[in-house]
């Protein structure tokens with residue numbers, strides 16, 4: 001894995017009801033940008049339990065260039081979709097992922113795509129179960145994918161997730177590697193091709209010694225006990 005996955009849940013006692021403890025049966029994943037160009041995943045996680053934070057806003061996972069931090073259990077509701085608390089609201093049905101804007105953003109995006117691909121696959125979900133924050137409440141979020149309303153970054157992100165969901169091609173198992181590594185060699189002695197063939201393997205040419213020696217007028221003796229070949233002219 002190219003990034004660390006850290007579980008560091010905020011307590012249920014966190015102020016402003018940021019961890020309401022409502023059981024969630026999710027069926028989508030919602031993507032956000034943090035909206036803060038300088039904060040890391042660790043900063044964002046710390047903010048959730050910072051006493052100065054009085055907003056009822058939370059999410060499940062925040063990801064940056066080096067780690068993903070799970071801040072709330074994925075089967076509990078969080079306040080990230082901006083659409084209230086109805087049974088079908090994003091807040092009650094969707095896993096919220098915050099993508100940091102700090103540091104190496106290309107690496108962060110790659111980590112996010114990797115993370116989302118894994119979450120979708122684990123649940124047997126497809127790319128159609130991805131949502132923008134925008135889809136729930138109309139907020140321009142994830143803002144770095146907005147692109148003046150064209151959302152080309154969003155299309156690119158979904159394509160990246162889809163690519164990571166494709167099963168890696170299995171390396172082909174070679175059934176007869178010894179044959180595949182060998183090149184057959186025609187053996188000629190004084191211009192006459194022998195019916196026996198030789199072969200080349202790892203740069204060494206092997207020839208049928210009896211056929212070659214006898215074609216050269218030599219006598220070949222195989223000593224089975226000594227496992228040796230004797231050639232005499």
Ligand SMILES: [Zn+2]
Nearest residue numbers: 032033133141
């Ligand atoms: Zn958002």
